Amino acid sequence: MSAFKFVISATLALALTQPFTAFGASLETDMYGPGANDDPTAARMMGDALIARPLYAAATATGVAIFVATLPFTALGGNVDESASQLVVGPARGLFTRCLGCVKTRQEMPVERPLE
Incomplete structure (x- = not known):
């Protein structure tokens, strides 16, 4: 019976988050x-x-855990930088360097300079 409750709970949770994702996706595509x-x-x-x-x-957090767990093997393979970049830096950059509601990070945004 608990598996049935889990399936019902997961379905309801998905149904409750679907309007947010559909509304955001409709805003993403405009006439341009x-x-x-x-x-x-x-x-x-x-x-x-x-x-x-x-x-x-x-x-x-998951990327940090996986990175630390696989660090000896990636060190032997010589690709610690690539592993850290993909597992830790990428998600952390999306978490900490984007403004609220922005699609791009601050590093990806073009710099607007005033005309002189």
Whole structure:
């Protein structure tokens, strides 16, 4: 009986988060194509704060655990930098260097300089 309750709970949780993801996906494509308007909206900020940031935090923590567990093998293989970049730095960059609701990190955003 507990497996049945688990399936029902998972289905309800998925059904409750689906409107947020569908609404965010509909905002992503506007009349100029996907990513044309990168200004954060309230819906993007809510989706980022409630869904994306916790997922990035979990991915960063999991990546750190996997990186530490496989460190001896990656050191023997000589690819510690690539492993750290993919497992730890990538999710941490998405967690800490993006503004709330932004798609790109601060390093990927173009720098606007005033005209002289």
